[in-house]
Amino acid sequence: MKTIETDVLIVGGGIAGAALACALRDSGYWVVLVEQRKGPLDTARGDHLQPCTVDALAKWGVLNRFLERGAGRRVGHEFRSETGETLLKADYSELPIPHPYFLVYHHDLIAETFLEIASEGSNFDLFKPAVAREFKVVDGRIKALKIHANDQEITIKPHIVVGADGSNSIVRSTLNFATFEHPYRHPMVALFGKRPPRLKPENYFFRYSGPEGLVFIQQRMDEQIKLTLPVGPEGIPWWKKSTKEERARVLGLRADSLKCFESEIAGFYPVRMIHAIDYVSGNVVLVGDAAHSIHPARGQGLNMGIASLPTLIRCLPTVADVSSAEKVRQALLQYQKIQKPLSDRIIARNHQAAMDMEMGADEDRATFLKRQNELIREISARPELRRMHLLEATGYPFGAPTEAEPDYLA
Numbered sequence: 179m180k181t182i183e184t185d186v187l188i189v190g191g192g193i194a195g196a197a198l199a200c201a202l203r204d205s206g207y208w209v210v211l212v213e214q215r216k217g218p219l220d221t222a223r224g225d226h227l228q229p230c231t232v233d234a235l236a237k238w239g240v241l242n243r244f245l246e247r248g249a250g251r252r253v254g255h256e257f258r259s260e261t262g263e264t265l266l267k268a269d270y271s272e273l274p275i276p277h278p279y280f281l282v283y284h285h286d287l288i289a290e291t292f293l294e295i296a297s298e299g300s301n302f303d304l305f306k307p308a309v310a311r312e313f314k315v316v317d318g319r320i321k322a323l324k325i326h327a328n329d330q331e332i333t334i335k336p337h338i339v340v341g342a343d344g345s346n347s348i349v350r351s352t353l354n355f356a357t358f359e360h361p362y363r364h365p366m367v368a369l370f371g372k373r374p375p376r377l378k379p380e381n382y383f384f385r386y387s388g389p390e391g392l393v394f395i396q397q398r399m400d401e402q403i404k405l406t407l408p409v410g411p412e413g414i415p416w417w418k419k420s421t422k423e424e425r426a427r428v429l430g431l432r433a434d435s436l437k438c439f440e441s442e443i444a445g446f447y448p449v450r451m452i453h454a455i456d457y458v459s460g461n462v463v464l465v466g467d468a469a470h471s472i473h474p475a476r477g478q479g480l481n482m483g484i485a486s487l488p489t490l491i492r493c494l495p496t497v498a499d500v501s502s503a504e505k506v507r508q509a510l511l512q513y514q515k516i517q518k519p520l521s522d523r524i525i526a527r528n529h530q531a532a533m534d535m536e537m538g539a540d541e542d543r544a545t546f547l548k549r550q551n552e553l554i555r556e557i558s559a560r561p562e563l564r565r566m567h568l569l570e571a572t573g574y575p576f577g578a579p580t581e582a583e584p585d586y587l588a
Contacts, residue, residue, distance in 0.1 A: 260388025
């Protein structure tokens, strides 16, 4: 039996956990990350990092590593009707933000790159694969975790525990965090395929909507695109049995640029919102999907997980004080006081967008989506609404960054 004492134990090596380990490299804290999966993450999940997230990568000194690995840039988006009529076109350079682009990088590579950089630090241990289930909990605090890795039994004794182990979080259930949950009726289907020549600009995101429903089109790193759409009355069985020709016919009705598009199905995803009522218990804090798993209606899931980390890091006790249980507790509660209201607002806005998408996938969707398109035209025409729309899209819902710290981070 081996025993390790550590300042920060991160349970979960997905996007949020790997990003935190990367951000804390050479920080002075000793960091241990435990991840149970053996293979890569699902590449069909979110793969566009918002400009606010890009700014965090730059401040952590790792942005160039992603660019060197082939990450692309998405500089704007366009909302269109099913016939290709432009309802709204926006370029992120319209905003006074430091990095006016999304970083396009395959989902599975994001965590891999974060962990690679974290492993270059002098204060990091990674155990993968290793199952984290045997927790010793005393008074709402995790005192120890027993894992099995590399053919040995290891006991980890942490000062701080970060639950970053996804929507089915073992950390969250072990500490009995209360949650609010909402299952959505329409699962999502994701498809990959080669970019159609008519789909331009190449570095834009596209949303098509019309009587037949919605479809979202994102660029990928390899001249491919990813389509996501809510599964409507046709159901998952139809999609599973569909041929390329049948899919092209259905997609062509939703977006004129997808006529004759050859696609491969990447996966199906039932969608639910799981939001922890509190993020903190004793020396434990939840981040990423463990704290808030949300609908992909606005593409914010993985970005929310990363965007909260600068605040968490800023709230952590000093290396000298991290062994103080009371100072850890107060530091994590301060993080919750700052971050929870911000997350609550973003989640509420996302839920409304998700409910709109639900209605846009129902059998009577045509009338609803017609009204939605009229609202999009109004957003495009009114400068104040357009600016708010762009700030939300780029990850700055509370305003563009300035030299001074915003009041809510004071």
